[in-house]
Amino acid sequence: MASLRETVKEKPCKKHEDDIRESKAFHKELLQTKVDNLPCKKHGYDIEEVKQIGESTIEMLVYIKNWVMKRDPDMIDTLAQKASPLKMTPLGELFLEVSSAKKAVDNHLDYLIGELEKTKPRKPYDVDENSASVLSENTGGEIFDDIKQYLYESPDIITLIDPESKKEQEIKLSMHLVIRLMGIYLRDKYFERHPDIK
Structure with a gap:
């Protein structure tokens, strides 16, 4: 038993002591590397740049989509009156009901107005432009489920x-037609809640 105690006191030997010290240092370094510290500064800038490019691309696509929607003669002539601002005709209001688009806006009004508020519109023009944009950005969500079903099941x-x-x-059906009419409806609902924007 005494010889065993002597042997334990001699451990680790000089040869293995350095290996153990190196392992401890490596382990300590691993413990200090946390997910909270990732990405590192070098890659953090790259990730931020990619995010900005993605957001910029989305903004451009929404702008182009809105530009195309404004030039749809079928929509402007029969469903919306050329006025300042653009106003829905009674036929446009009927189509909004039939397509479930009015119900979609009404059921998600708080969310959509919240999204519109995030754009910080200062003038009525901003509200008009951003209403269609907010809707365009949400076409992949449940807001548009019934509308998509209607468009899918209806003839062109x-x-x-x-x-x-x-x-x-x-009426020639298209998603951008529905979005533009929903945008007019959402814009008017926004003005009801924000009469201060003039």
Whole structure:
């Protein structure tokens, strides 16, 4: 037993002592490397740059999409009146109901107005532009589920009776048509909550 105690006192030997010290240092370094410290400064800038490029690309796509939507003659002539601001016709209001678009905005109004508020609109023009943008950015969400189902199940061109003229009107269906009309409706709802924007 005494010889065993002497042997233990001699451990670790000089040869293994350096190895153990090196292992402890490596272990300590591993403990200090935390996920909280990642990404490192070098790669953090790269990641931030990629995020900014992605956000900029999304903004450009939304801008282009809005530009295309404004130039759809079918929509402007029959479903929205050329006025300042653009106003929905009674036929546009009917289409908004039939397509479930009005219900979609009403059911998610607080969320959509919150998203619109994040854009910090200062003028009515900003609200008008950003309403369609906010909706475009949310087409992948549940807000648009019923609308997508309606568009999927409907023919390319539908016929509705214009509430004003009582005549049949053909409407060429598209998602950007729905978004533009929803944008007008959302814009008006936003103005109801923010009458201070003039």
